[in-house]
Amino acid sequence: MNRIFFIILLSIFSLCSMAQNDTLPKFTAKKKSGVITISWINAFKNASQINIQRSKDSNRNFVTIHSTPNPNAKTYSYIDKTAKNDTGYYRVFVLFEGTNYIFTRSQRAVEIKQEIVEKDPSVINVTGPEDVKSKDPKNREKIPPPVTNTPVKKAWEPSVFIYTGDDGNVVIKLPDAATKKYSVIFSREEGRPVFVISHVKQPYLTLDKATFLKSGWYFFELREDGNVKERNKFLITRDN
Known part of the structure; x- marks a missing residue:
């Protein structure tokens, strides 16, 4: 009960x-x-x-x-x-x-202000006989086997370096671009290259989404001094 x-x-x-x-x-x-x-x-x-x-x-x-x-x-x-x-x-x-x-x-x-809940003195916790573990093995409840959780696939997280801005254009944000050599390779979802920026010299750069011709997912490879810094993707949407 x-x-x-x-x-x-x-x-x-x-x-x-x-x-x-x-x-x-x-x-x-x-x-x-x-x-x-x-x-x-x-x-x-x-x-x-x-x-x-x-x-x-x-x-x-x-x-x-x-x-x-x-x-x-x-x-x-x-x-x-x-x-x-x-x-x-x-x-x-x-x-x-x-x-x-x-x-x-x-x-x-x-x-949200902290709410102080006072215990109602009229409420008494009662332990019924069904809550007491029986010593009789016949009356003991069967413990179900442990549940094996299937690992959840890691969700996609947008890049903090190259991403789609609020206006739909692509933003390249590299605060230390003046002291390091960054390059970016852009490609379509199927792997077909779109274009390459061989040297990003500005710390904040905006690319018009019209540059990518059509909507969809685009992948990029960001390199720092010749080494791969990040591989990720961003979404180009069509105008309503």
Whole structure:
């Protein structure tokens, strides 16, 4: 009987927790006791990637700080342990199957005051006879075998050096470009070369997305002084 009551109580807590979260493209950002938590309810059925991004201001310079391991999870919650202060803005990037994607509206974490819950003196915990382990082997419950979890495939994370900006153009951001020799090889998803930048001399460079002729995934190989620094990809979308 106590076990049934516990299951019902757990279900109520789960429903209450879901009710406190917003549904994508809206999300919840809250701060409690100095800890910032980002959470949401996911009603999308064709999402292939969901990233949490953070910026010092609300309009630009967003950086991906976390990628969800399962973009189809109905509910998700993430604690930002890398936030140095609470003045930043957050937004969520959702990539759908194909080439469509959305950015949510940016927002700051809302302060949640600590709630002190006093124990009700009228509530008494009672341990029933069914909670006591029986010494009779016939009455002992069978312990199920351990569940083997299938490893989750690592989610794609956008590069911090070469990525698609808010306007859809490609950004190359290399702060030490003046002191090092960087080169970039761009190619299509099937491996066909597009073009090469033999020497990136500027720390911040923008490439018009029209340079890539059509929408889709593009791969790049970033080299630093002749050595491979990063291999990654970015998405070029068509204008609406």
